[in-house]
Structures are given as C-alpha cells and as structure tokens.
Amino acid sequence: MLWLVPLFLLALRAVQAWSPTDSYAPGNVSCADDISLVREASGLSPNETAWLEKRDAYTKQALREFLDGATANFSNSSLVDSLWSADKIPRVAMAFSGGGYRAMLSGAGMISAFDNRTNGSTEHGLGGLLQGATYLAGLSGGNWLVGSLAWNNWTSVQHVIDTRGKDDELWDISNSIVNPGGINILSSASRWDQISDAVEAKQDAGFNTSLADVWGRALAYNFFPTLSKGGDGYTWSTLRDADVFKNGEMPFPISVADGRYPGTQIVDLNSTLFEFNPFEMGSWDPSLNAFTDVKYLGTNARNGTPVTKGQCVAGFDNTGFVIGTSSTLFNQFLLQLNTTSVSSFLKGIIGDFLKDLSEDYDDIAIYNPNPFRETEFVESNYTKGIVNSENLFLVDGGEDGENIPFVPLIQKERDVDVIFALDNSADTDEYWPAGLSLISTYERQFGAQGKDIAFPYVPDFDTFINEGLNQKPVFFGCDASNTTGLSYTPPLIVYMPNNRQSYNSNTSTFKMSYSSSQRMKMFQNGFEAVTRNNLTDDSSFRGCVACAVLRRKQESQNMTLPQECAKCFQDYCWNGKISNKTAKVSTIENYSGSISFITDSASADAASSTAAASSSGTSTSKKNAAASLPSSNSLKWYVAFASLLGMAIGLM
Template sequence: MRDFFGHVNISNFDAVSYINRVANDNATNLPNVAIAVSGGGYRAMLTGGGALKAFDSRTPNSTAKGQVGGLLQSATYVSGLSGGSWLLASIYVNNFTTIGDLQAGSTGDAWQLGRSILQGPETGGIQLLSTADYYRTIADQVEDKSNAGYNTTLTDIWARMLSFQFINATDGGPNYTWSSIALEDNFSSGSIPMPLVVADLRSPGEKIVGANSTVMEFSPFEFGSWDPTIFGFAPLEYLGSRFNNGSIPANESCVRGYDNAGFVFGTSSTLFNDIVSYVNRSGLPSVLENLITDTLNHLGKDNQDIADYVNPFYNYTQNTGLTTQTQVLNVVDGGEDDQNIPLHPLIQPSRHIDVIFAVDSSADTPDSWPNGTSLVYTYERSLNSSGVGNGTSFPSVPDVNTFVNKGLNTHPTFFGCNSSNTSSPTPLIVYLPNYPYVTYSNLSTLTLSINNTERDAVIQNAYDMVTMANGTRDADWPACVGCAVLSRSFERTNTKVPDICNTCFNRYCWDGTLNSSTPAPYEPTSYLTTLNNTSAAGFIMVPNTVLLALGTVAMTAMAL
C-alpha cells in the first residue's frame, strides 16, 4: 500500500506517512481493501481482466500519472463468480500470472479463445489434441472421478473444458487443486490477495435459485458458507472426504484432490439449470429451442445440471438446517441468486473490509449492460437481519431505474460514503460498471469463442473504464481512488479528510436522491474512439446458442 500511495497523490496530504504512522500506532486502523469481479462469461472475465491489469503494479506504466497500479497488491481479498472465477483461476492457478502474460500466450495456451469451448483449443503450445481427442481426454478424466466412487454430472465435463481454456498445463491440469494455491510462496507470504470463489446452493428438488439461497465460498483453505443454513467451513484440502458431524469417522479415509481447480471454477459457472431462460429469449427456431429445452429439462430431472459435492456438513449438529440432512450438496452458478457481483464474502463482519471495488459486467439490460441489479439484491438480502442477512451490513443503494436515469451505471459511483447512516460497520462500495470506452464490451454471456483482437479490445476497454481513460475523463480520479481506500481509516483515526477527498466524495458519492420513473432504453455510446463499432450483444448470441445446443447433446451423452 505504501507503493500505491507512492505514486497516487492526494493533494496536501502525505498518505505514505499516514500509513506508516497508523501501522506503528494500531495496525487495525490500516485500510482493508477488497476487489470483487462479477459473473458474465467471457465478458466478465475479460472486463475483470482489464480492471485487474490496471490495478496491477506489474503492468507496464500502471504506476505512471493517471494510473491506479498497485491497488491489486494493496488488496486483502479478491472475489469472483462465474466468469469472474475464470479470471481468478487464470491468474492464481498459473502462479499469479499477469494479464499481459495471458494475452501474450501462444496457440494452445490459456486465453487463446478463438475456438469454441465446445471444440477445444487449437493444437500447438502445450495442447496437442484434436477435437476428438479433446472429448476423449475429458471423458477419461471424468470417468476417473466416477471410478473413484463419486457422482459426476455435466458440470464435471464443463469444468474440464474450461480448464483447457484457462490453465497452462497439459490436458488442462487435471491434478491442479484450488487448495494448492495456499502452497505458493507469494500467497503464503501474504504478498497477494486471498482469492474467493462464490457459488450458490440449490436445495433438493428446487429448480429456481432464489435470493435467499445459501451462498457458498471457496478459499484456498476452506469451503463453506457464512449463511445461517450452514455457518461453517470445512478444510478444502479434504473436501470429498465423508465427514459426519464435523469429523471423518475412523472407518472412512481422508481424501485429497477432490477440490480440482477446474471443478471449483466450473461449479461457480455451472448455469445449465438457468440456460433455458436464455434460450427462451434467443429467437432461435422452435425446433432448436425445443431440442435445447428438452435436453436441459432431462438433465434437471436427473440432477445432471448441477455440481454434485460430498456434503462435509452432513449431521453437523451445530446446525439443524436441511443442509445437514443430506449426504450431497447441489451447487450451481454463483450469480443465479441475482447477486452477480460476489460481495457476500466481503461484507462479513469478521473480515472488517473498508472498501470494495466492485467490477460489474452483468447483463442486466436487453443489450447486456449493467444497471445495478446485483447491488440491489445484495442490499435487500442484508436487510433480512433475522435470516440470511446474518449480521452483514451493506450501504443503501437506489432502485435500478434510478441507476439508469441518473447515469450511475455510466461511471464509477460510491455507495456508503456517510458511514454514520449505518448502524454497524459497513464497507464503502466503489461501483465500476462496464461501459464502452474503446469498444462495445457487451458480449453475450453465452459467447463461447472470441478472437485475440476482440479479446484485447475488451481488456483495454476495462482498463480505460477503471482509470477513467487514464485520468483524461477526470484528472483527479487516481486521488479519488486513494481517498476511497483511506475513507474508513480516516474515520477510525479521527483524521481530517483532505480537501481533495471531499471534492471526490461530492463528485462520485450517490447523493441519495431517486428517479424511479421508467427509463428510456439504455444504449450507451463509446467515450473514446472505438476499436470496433458494432454492439456485441446481438450477433454473437444465436450462433453460440446453436453450438451450445450441439455441445449440450454431446456432453449429455458423456454424462449419462
């Protein structure tokens, strides 16, 4: 954090000296920073990637004037779900690599996304498989898990496919585990943030995941939930072991390797049970629509459309919820409860997080732009203090119509600036919505391939989005980021807020006013010269849904 404030200048305030003084006096008053990356397929992965590229001090020129490099290194946590979890996996499983290095990969390497996930990577680099060999290898990998005595579903196949796209290892790194991240030197030394992957729990017999569904969390150490339905965590390294009342019986074995890295981020993005709603809006010919719908409904009846986990909370007597009464957990995409930004792990009181930089690539509008829906759902969930809220606190946010009418989804917006309006410690939310700067980055969630030119344009767009076009949209923006980082710390230390910070808060904090009238269709125009001039949402959806139909049929045959 000292390095971050070494180049982020807050006028008439010595932030580095402040950090040093607070660290010596009472380190608990130091700023506690987190970053959250939303779901949304490749759109979210690449937009989040551009944001982290800007936040990463290792990126060339990211610590120059107008830049915010070092924010990533200053963060304690970074969370992701669905497409955001793909981003975390791409970085952490590949030894905390940089976005630039991922972009520079060769044919067959991670992030070479020109071929559909359903076709497999091009031969070359570390991958030497034809499409037929690709499917055969995946089938063998999934069969190995089945032969070990575990249920397998469509998610296991999906997870192996994703692994070929995001893990730089032969055959998608089938032996890589999420818990192995904890063994990396840069993680164990505390040099990098803790990655948190989010998924949702689907109750037995349930088809629709509601807003009050249990939110599950994977860290390199644990798997579990803060929600009252579980309120417990199990050691991730031993996930797959058959726990009973919080321990492994003497007649059972301690299992390792179940937390396959691909299975973790595949679980967070397993939205097969929700794809029917996409298909119904896609405009496909009825014959093809019926094919996909019938196939997915068949999978749903057999519980093949979820990720199946051995329940480590079985008979856990400290909790009497239904979750403890079943030997398996049905886990699905982390955004199915409409909390598409993974804020839930970051607003837990015991984590004491001061500020969350929330990168939102949600497809809330018909053209796949965000409108604040995720923030609304997280806020409303936190109000259920006697239930799933469970002690969490979240700042007040407006309705989605106000987001659009007041343009809060067109630029960074701060929520929770006045902490005196909350009854318990509440993080400041720096909302960073997907917005066109140099390209229309509103790819369909079901985009299954993207060439390197488009990929790099979306990444650059997000870089401009979180730097306010390298400070050209607002020269004070880096200082405003610094002020957001320090805000809660200032309150705890009774430090006078610098004038530039008051200017920033007046500029970026939601003023509390509403305009809930129905907005006009949201069709943003690019802020800078575009690298391409076609909105991405319309033309990608149908062909990739066709591929999805064919791939679903193929995967169904493998799964059943």
Template sequence: MQFADYVAAAAFLSYLSAVNAWSPTNSYTPGKVECDADVNLIRKADGLAPAEAEWLVKREANTKDALKSFLDRATAKFSDNSLVDSIFSSATPRVGFASCGGGYRAMFVDAGVVAAMDERTVGANENGLGGLLQGIAYISGSSGGSFFTTTVTYNNWTSVQDIINQMKDGDHSIWDLSQSPLNPGGSDTEYTNELFANITESIQLKNEAGFDVSLADAWGLSYGYYFFPSLPRGGYSYQWSDIQDADVFKNGEMPLLIELAKVEKAGETSVDLSSTSIEMSPFEFGSWEPSIKSFTDMKYLGTEVNNGVPTTPGECIAGFDNVNFLTSASTNVINTLYNSGSGMYTSMINSFKSKFLPNVTTVGHIDVNIAAPNPFKGTTNYESDSSIVDNDQLYLVDGGIDGQVIPFTPLMRKERDIDLVIATDTTADTDEVWPFGSALVATYERQFMEIGKTDAFPYVPDIETIQNLGINKNPTFFGCDSSNLTDLAYVPPLVVYLPNRAYSYDTNVSTAVLTYTREQRLGMIRNGFEIATRNNFTDDPDFLGCMGCAVMRRKQEQLDLPWPSECAQCFERYCWNGTISNSDTTSIVSSSSANATSTSTGISSASANSTSEGFSTIHFETSTTIPCDECEQPQPTVMTTTIEEDCSDSATQVATMIECEECEEAEAYRSGSYNHYTTRTSLTTTTEICEECEEAKATSVPSTYSNNGNNNNNEANDFSSGSSGESSNSEGTSNNSASNGSEKSGNSNGSNGSNASAGSNASNKITSSAATILQVTTSAPSSTGVSVVLNENNGASFSVSGMLTVVTILLAGLQFM
C-alpha cells in the same frame, strides 16, 4: 508456441511439482489418504479460520508498504496529504476486489480493471492505479468473474500483462479462444477428439471410484484447457487447496481468493436470493449462513463424515477439491439451461450426456456440481431448516444465478474487517447487455432476509434511480459516511462501483459468445483498463486521488482524523447521497433509517423493458447537464427502427445541437476549468411493441461525432499513452456527480445507441488517450457458437437469436454424438 512460452510452461510445471499440486491418484479421480485418527474436519462459522487469520498477518506485511506507496502517489497533489502518514502510523486499510460474473465478457473486462491496478502492468503506475492491486488483501469471484480469478490465482498469481504478452490465436495459450469449447481444435479434428476422449475418461474413472459425476464435471474439465494450457489435460489433477503451498501465497505476496457457489436444495431445480451461498477459499469450503453455519477443511473435501468426523478413522479423501471442478461449481449455468423448459436445450444437454456420461451413475442430477459425500452431513451448527445438512449430497450451481452477480458477500463479512471493496459490474441487465445495477440491489435486499441476517451492505437506490442518475454508467461510491449506516447489522465496507461501459471498445458482448480473436480479447481488456481509470484519467484527472480517498475513508473515520478538502470534493462528486429519482418522486433521503425504508420499498428487480397490448408511445423529457467543451458540437444521431411482420412499421429519430448560453466557457473548460456546464433538455419518444408480435426485430444504428477519430492498429507494451488532453469519446461523458441527484453524465454509454451484441459491428469509440498495447479495430466478436442471450440475474431469462442460431446449436450438439 515460442521458446519463451515453453520456458514459462516449464517454470509453472516446476512450481506445481514443488508444491505437490496433484491429486493423490495423479488424475481427476480423488483418492484415499491418511489423516489423524481423531481429526474433526468441521468448525463452526463463528470467526475467521485460524489459518486465514495467520495468513492475513503475512499479507498485511506486504499490503502496508504497497498501499502506503500507492496513497503517497495518489495524494501527491493534495494541499495536505499528511493523512496518509497519520493512518499508517496506527493501522493499515484492508481492501478487497469483487470480480463480477458475465461469462467471457466479465473475464476480459475484469482483467482490464485489475491490469489498471497492477504495478506489473506497463504504464499502470504512470497512467493508472498501479500498485493498488499489490495492496489488496482479498479477491472474490463468481460466475464469469471466477474464470478470471481462477486463471490468475492458479497460474502462480500471473499478471494480465504476462497473459497479454503471450496472447496469440491458435497456439493454445492462456485464453486462446480462437476456437469454441464446442470445437476446441477447429479444423484439427484429431485434437478435438483427443480432448473430448480425455474428458470422458476422467469422468468415468471418477465415477468408477464411487463418486457422483455430472455434466458439470465436463464443463470444468473443458475450460481447464483454456486456463491451464501448459498443464497435462488442462490441469485435470490440479488441487484447489495446494495453493497454500505456493511461495507466492505462503509469503503473503498475493490476495486470498474466495469464489462463490449456490446450494440447490434437494427436490428443487433452481436457486434464488434465499438460497445458501458457499464460499471456497484455499483453506475452507462452507457457509456463514444460518442454513449451514459451518466450514470444512478444503483439502479433505469428499471425505465421508458424520458431524465432521470421518466415518473410517484415520482415512480421508484428497483430490476432490479439483481446481476445474470447483471453478465449474462457481460458473455452472448448465442448471439454468437444463431446467428452462425448452425442449431444444433439453435435447442438446441430453446429447452431451450421451457423449460425456456413458455408462455412469448420475443419480438424476446431470446439471449440477455434486459434492458428495456431503461435508456437512450430521452437523448441528445450523440455525434454520436442516434440509441441507440432512442430505447425502450437496448440489452446487453458478454463484450468480440468484441475482448476486457481483460476489460482495465474502468481502462484506464483519469478521474480515475490510474497509473498501472495489467491484466491477459486467451484468447483462439490458437487452443491449449493459448493467443497470440489479446486482447491487440484490445484495442490498438480501441482508433483510433470514438467510442474510448476519450480513450488511451499504444503502443503494432502486434500479430506476440507478439509471436516472447515470450510476450504471460511471464510478459511484456507496456507504461513504459510516454514521449513516448504523441501522445495519454492522458498518460494512465502503463500495467503489465500476460498471461496464464503452470507451474504446463495445464490451457489451453476449455471454454466449464463445470465440474471440486476439484482437477482440485485447480490445475488451483495454476497455476494462479505461473503465478503472475513467478513460486514463481524461474524464477526471483527479480520479486517482479520489480512489486514494476511498481507500483511506474507513480508517480516517475510525481514527477521527481531518478529512482533506480534495477528498471532500471527491466524495461530493462520486458518493451517492440518498437521492431517489424515479417516475413517482425525486427526493433526498436524509437519515439511514429513512434510507432503508425508502430504498427497499422503491426497489424493483423487474426488467426495465415492458410490453403492452398494441403499440403505445411514451414521451420522456430529460434535462442533462454537459460540459461546455461540447458546445455547438452535433450529438450522436440515433435512429431506432422496429420491424414487424404483422404490425405497422414505426421509427423515431432524435438529433440535437448543443449551444451554450455563453460559449466562451468552453475555452475555460479546455484550459482546465472543467467545472463549467450547460443544460440540455430533449424529448425522447419510445415505441413499445405489442406482446403478440413475437417475431419483431429491433435494431439500433448509432452514428458518431462528426470529428470521428481513426483507430490505430499499432500495438506496444503499455495500456495508456498518458495523454492528459480532454476526452473526446463518443459518450460525451463529464465528471459524474451522483451525490446531488442530477444527471451530469450525459448518455455515457449510448444506451439508446450502440448495441454490440454478438454478430454485429460495433461503433468506433473515440478516446484521446487510448491504450497503445491494445489499440485495435473496435468490432464486436462474431457469433460463431451458441448465441444464447443469458441474463445472469434471472436464470429463466434467455432467448435464442434467430433460426440460424438454432441450427448452430443443433449442429453443435450433433458433434458430440
């Protein structure tokens, strides 16, 4: 650790000391504290908590200036940007950010997206969305997204830039993942043994104090060493609620964090869309949903109560709201593995139990976070099944396991009156670990269920349409016109959807990859920056202004102010307008009621991959509109080969040369008139594999353009070189126009091409404005840990890749014995 790192660590420790951010026992074990004799820790979920409402006033004193400054810059080139002054003379837009799940993949991509919005990032104001983060009121996290949100929030609202500046391999700095959590010390066995001994001791002492424990405690304590490396034992005594006492929070200089977990009912071993969601904010722990409809004071979580009243007057529990424990609750996938039915996983988890839970009482639930005593015991605010409030324990699992991998719901609440939600999607929907929009569909569908009846979410298309229109590969706006949303419970915020895709780095890395070098971490973060900025604005130089339009839209509608022509053009380009495009029909839904009917009936959450008996070949003829700057350039040649021990080999190869009818248009594109397009029609052949061929292996070998660029290993201190030249990335992306239903995005992430799953070499990505701080060799991390492909949308959907991985898992399990 360098001297500067020691100074930073000392400052953080000083900050924690100042806010008394420690358990009353100065350990992982909760302890008894005095509280008012007549205190009631429960409130009905019928509005914002008074503390949250009071804090929002302070926050918006800061977001008003930040958003005004951002919007002035975003609309500087508008023919008339007086709308900005008109809005701020009456109101301040309220913005939220949703950090999607997906393990470390999500953590790093989300970090890059947020860095692009953070004025503290070098280059973000000049070549990104700098200042927008300073105008955000709320951030939410779930699953792997909570790895990111917890890190920046509970390191005194640190910046991604600061984390990068200190990022090294092997020094135990923040996000130093050069060693797997399964073997955190690497060759330093003394470090590993001490770390595991500390975790075991913490769990045992908590249990001896009368609190239920599980492997989820070990999960959280282990990851604390990666998020809070400067704190004793990875912040094992750090409390969630004490962020309230930090100056950066008290003064409203940072957003309010809300992380999500799901409640598993007693007697059940899984959750689904009908399961209850739990919000965890600095102020409260609870749910708006009819199964609980109550919140409890976060500071006194763990107190034995009856209808909110402590069973021992004047005596409460503090320290149960441990930062690592609650982050574990939002990210806990142990439940999924343990209940998979796989004997291998059961054996592995039982070996972990022998290591971390010796001689403790686990009440048979070693796979969930146990909040006991149940803070909602005996409450009467619920409107449906009382089984949750009747139970003595509350069982918590990963907030994205039900399919809502993007944590939209806290930001959609009518009570929070948010105008815009910016959301990443790093979901592993496809076999190649790219999203196809299932998380959007899950949250949309849930509002029509009993559990989500008080929620609202903009209309979204079915999964097939999302893929056909390229929505899963480019930014898309949902809910652009509030007049079309009146059939919902209320008008929800506009949504800016930012799906994971490759620009300079293949960020489709398996959730199970547990080790990353510094170079790989920087590559992931850099690509996230490019996702947020449409490749540093080279895909669309107007995207900054379009984001400004999205920020202003709801207030412009509410105040009935004139809509700038530039914003109208942006919304024509980025808004989904109701087009449904699937194998059965292509249509535009013109009314909100029709939209609801057509969309809900057309939705399928099933995997896009299918099998049949024997081989069957399906031919798809597709028309793709592309910018004329790609005239006469050879497009990527993709060869897909399927190898089968007992089946015949098969292969398909596609090579296309693009020719414009009038290629002089290409020159106009290069000179700035980038709205010229030509249309390509191609025939794609897909071979499906018979179900019996269980040992089949499929590989995709992509090739890049003939003018393949060279990677630069130089590192500087900004994310973007600021080049305004045309993009020549390997996806061949043009400006996305989801509104007209035609696909103008080309093969924007090479869905038939590169596969950057663990253990393979990624294809080089070409970008003319690459981020110089993160200009690294673009290769995927090697799979040195447990190679489990886990789809966060479907808890039962995972597989083990190869016998070598099985051996790796078993060896990993043995080291805990």
C-alpha cells in the same frame, strides 16, 4: 521460455497437494486419527488468520506506495502518515462479477489497471492498488479470471498479453470451448475423449458426477494450458503450498457458489451461499454457519469425523471442478434462453433438453459425500435440509441475483474497509450492468440469511439507469454516519461498471469464442472503464480512489481528510437521490428468480424500508427434495450434445 520455470517449480513444490491418483479421480489418503474436518463459522479460520499476518506486511507497504503517489498533489497528505503511525491500515478487497467470457476478459482489463505489473498502469491507471489488496472474490466468469490468475502462480494480464500467439497462451479462446479444435474435428474429438475419460474415472472411483464435471474439465484446458490435460490432477488446495500464496505475496482468492436442491429451479436470496478459499469450503449463512477443510472434500464423514478412522479422501477439490461449480452456465442458459440469438428451432430443442437435465439434477455440481452431514452444532430447523442430506448440491454463484460476490467480503470478521466492485453483469437487455447485484445484496441483509451482514444503501434499477450510475465509477456508503440503521458499518463500495470506452464490450454471456484481436479490445476497454479513460476524463480520479480507500479508517479514527477529498466525494458518491421515472431500458428476462426491486422514490431511507419489507417477503427456503441421483451411463451422450450446443452458441 524462461517464464515457464515458475509454473514448473510450482508443480514440483505442490505435488503433494495434487490428486493422489495423479488424475481427475479422487483417492484415499491417510489423515490423523483425531482429525476434525468441520468447524463452526464463529470467526476466521486459524489458517486464514495466520496468513493475514503475512499479507498485511505486504499490503502495508504497497498501499503506502499507492496512496503516496495518488495523493502527491494534495494540499495535505498527513492523513496517511497518521494512519500508518497508528497502525490503522485500510483493508482493501476486490469483487469480480459473473458474466461468462465477457466478465473474464473485461474483468482482466479492469484488474490490469490496478496491477503495477501492467505497462502504463501507474501513469494512466490505478497501478499498485492490487498489490495492496487483501481479498479477491470471483463468481462464475469473474472466478474464471481470479482462479486462472491465482492458480497459474499469480500471473499477470500483462504476461498474458506478452505471450499471445504461443501454443500455451492463457485464455486462448479463439475456438468455442466445446469445439476447441475449430475446423480440426479430430482435435476436438480427442479433447472431448480425454474429458469423458477423466469424468468416467471419477465415476469408477465411486463418486457421483454431473454435467458440472464435464463443464469444469472443458474450462480447465484454457485456464491451465501448461499442465497436462488441463491439470486433471491439479487441486484447489494446491495453492496453499505455493510460495507466492504461502508467503502472502498475493491476495486471498475466494470463489462463490449457491446451494440448490434438485427438483427446484429458482435460487433466491434465501439460498445458502458457499465460498471456496484455499483453506476451506463452507458458508457464513445462518442456514449452515460451518466450514470444512477443502483439501479433504469427498471424505465420507459424520459430524466432521471420517467414518473410517485415519482415512480421508483427497483430489476431489479439482481446480477445474471448483471453477466449474461457480459457473454452471448451462442452467443460466436455461434461465436466459430468450436473450440469446439461437434460432427458435434450436431454442426448443436445447430448452427441452436442459429442462430434462434440471429435473434429473445434471446441471448441479454434486459434492458427495456431503461434508456437513450430521454436523451436530448446526441446530436451526432452517438448516436441517443441508446436514441431513447425503449430497451437497451447488450451482452458479449468480443465480440468486447477487452476481457480484460481496457476501464473503462483507463478513464483519474480515474487517474490510473498501470493496472495489467490478461489474460485468448483463443487467439490461443490451448486456450492460445496472446495479442489480448491489440491489440484491442490499436486500439480502434484511432477509433470513442476512442476520450478520451489512451493506450500504443503494438506489433502484430505474435510478441506476436514469442517473447514469452504470456509466462511470460510483461510491456507495461514503458516510458511515448514514449507515447507523444497519447491523454495523459496512465497507465503502467503489462500484465500477462495464461501459463503452473504446469498444462495445457488452457481448453476450454465451458468446463462447473470441479472437485474439477481440480479447485485446476487451482488455483495453476494461482498463479504460475503471480509470476514467486512462485518467483523461478526470485527471484527479486516482486521488479520488485514494480518498475512498482512506475513508473508513479516517472516520473511525476521527481524523481529517485532505480537502481535495470533499470534491471527490461530491463527484463520485451517490447522493441518495431516487429517480421517479421508469427507465427506458429493461432488465434481462428471468434475470433472477425472485428479486424485489426498490421502487420508493422519496429517499434513501425510504428505499431501505421498502427493501426491508420486500426482503422479508421473499420466498421461503426450499423444501428438501428427494436425494435420488440420475444414472451416469449417458455421460458420453451428454458430452456429444454439449459439443453440438457449443458449436451452436459459438456462432453467436
């Protein structure tokens, strides 16, 4: 049980960052009389900048070790020496897609392949690259992975494997999340009673709640099993006080959610995309371009100044609630209802119920008071709907079609050179990924929200399928000289899709329980999917990944790549070819509200023009909806129905 000591010490060190009520309910705290809670997103926050200096010291050494090992058999590895001598160290980021427990479990296998704490990862995988990464972004199920590892004192997947079968095992989802006791009805009832009491305590403290609070509380029990009641007082900002993060010993975690006004069901590429990091919550998008201190969410403020001088609110940034915000899957269930194996009778009942919830705004995570209310430096008419609203409404980060959280990582200020995109999306009707997230982010840069972002050229859905680009790792944006038509040189994208190696890992997004054996098989297949089957399909793949990591810095410094990289790029870089045949598989119905797929087959440049044209025609920003909220006197009934729904989904 010695492994529990770090978690216990973490709790002791971070006690000041927990909810002041020691419960799910936020509470009042003192803050500086002149505190300013909102800043313009004109660059990185001072806190992030200071943290990067600490992290860079770790990544410099870790990346050097990884690259030295990966290029050991190269005929010439002097490039690494040259870059390190010039202090031009590549900056690495990783992005984990949404996709429910499929994304979490398959993604866990993937991240373990990059982690030198995983047995065999150095010999058979990409071990050490995680230690050299600066940023980790997660969305929905991918955020369950990133969030639960980071907020459990940066634990490892190997540790999860080693502690299987224990009462406090991380990710023990043998039973459905909404039927946690299995056949023990009393145990399930007790869990849901605790959840209901916690959410009602937040209501009683004067804060609006929704089904997202219930969802987040339910998730937390499986993500923080060592904490009482799933860490009902554990806050997102707690991480900034944990030594493992404070000292820069782990990557910078980012969670992504979409803005959505109640009364609307479509979220498209014009929606405002929000990020949560240990220091801040906000958006880089021109529709807001502002951030607020995540620790003091819930504070009644105007233009970033608390209405009551010297008094703020803390505890609103509950870790489970933030993780739940990025994964309001009940709304996703509505959008993809026809893809599930629920009976037509249950579909009708559930569909009608969820439509009612959408009309009543209960599928939206409510951030009230709105931290950006009356922010004066936000001047765009496009934005006034946010700053004029008393409430901020956030939903699942994948609802705009960008199911891989690229946007926070392609901000020019973060200076990322390469992004490893771990895709466990269900783009096809068989629940396999097929590049739709890349297409969406590529298109975003040509729309109203893409003013200051750049993303490499990518092909259309048919090409992803017909050319097998969703069957193995593929590099996009290999040559910076071919991206001169974009706002700036974007990071190189190493796309790593979920694919079958040793197990059919294309499980339903709404499969809500996995046995221990199934979890292990998902881990294993994820590891194999990103390592070319433990490097057996291509023994040089580790070296090719090293070439991708070095590429942007090599180009910017006009240095010479090892000759082995030429073959790597020939094998793994997308060659710009566009298929002129319709793929034999189809996308999931209602995957996104308004994606316009690239269809021109002439060339990558033609694809760019088509995407630009289609993006400029995407639906306009949402009209402001009335900010009236539903009454909260039926919470326990919602919880009861959620239990019924979960049991139904758990049978799939």
